[in-house]
Amino acid sequence: MKFGTMFTDILASFFKKNSTQLYPFEKNPTPERFRGNLYYDPAKCTGCCLCVKDCPSKAIELVTIDRAAKRFVLKYHMDRCVYCGQCALNCRFKCMGMSNKDWEHAALNKEEFLVYYGKEEDVREMLENISKPPAESEHK
Template sequence: MAKPLSVFGELVRNFFKKASTQGYPFKKASVDSNFRAQIKYDPALCVGCQLCVKNCPADAIKIIQINPEDKPQVGADGKVIPVHRKFECKIDLTRCIFCAQCVDSCFKKALSSSQDFELASTDRSSLVYIKKYQDASQDKADSEEKEQK
C-alpha cells in the first residue's frame, strides 16, 4: 500500500522529457485558429445598423458616421443617389472583454475576430483601435501626403 517515494519513477521520466513550459516573451506563444482576440473592422461592409453597439456587454465599441453633412444628390438622369454613409469604428481595448458578441450580431460580417492577443501597451492612447472608411482615391492622397513629408 503506502510506499514512500512512489513518485520517483515519474520524476526520473520527467527529468529527461522536454520541458512543458516555454520561455514566453522570448519564444512566441501560439493560439488556436479559433481564438477570440482583437476584433477587426472592415468599414467597406458596415451599414451602420448599430446592433454591435447595442449588444456589446462592455460598452467598448462605437460606430460613428464620418460624413453626416452629406445630402442625397440628384443624378444626371433624375434619379436620387442616396448618401454613401461612411463609418468610423472605435474599439476601446481597455473595456473590450473579447466575447465576440459583436461578430455574432453583425449580419454584414463587417466585424471579425483575429488572433492578435498581444495587446499590452504602455501608452493608453494606443489602446483604442480606430479604423475609418477610406476610399481608394483618398488612400492615394494619403500616401502622397506621407511622401511629401
C-alpha cells in the first residue's frame, strides 16, 4: 500500500511540452496510409462499376456519358462515405484511392459534401442532363 503512486508521472510532465496542438494553425501530419477523401481519375476508368457495387454506404455513383471516350463522372457523397477503402481495393485499374492529404470535413451545408469527379465539360454536361426531366434516368 502506497500513496501518490502517480506523483512521479505528474512531476515529469511539468518538464514536457504540451501535447495539445493549436489546430488549425498546426496540423498533425497524417500517416501515408491514412484514408481521407476518395480521389478518382476518369482516364484510367473502364466503367466496370465494381467500386459502386461493393460500396457499403452507397457513397459513390458512376455516371457514364461515353464509355469509349472515357467520359465518366463520379459522384462522391463524402458525408455517406465510411472510409473503408473497399472501392479502391476493388478497382483493377487503380483509378481511385483514398487521399492522405485531403481529410478535413467541415461545411455549412450538406451540398458541399457532394463532389463530382471528372473532366469539367463532362460534369457540366451531366448536371445539365439532370436538370432536363427526360434524362433523369441516366444518373441513376
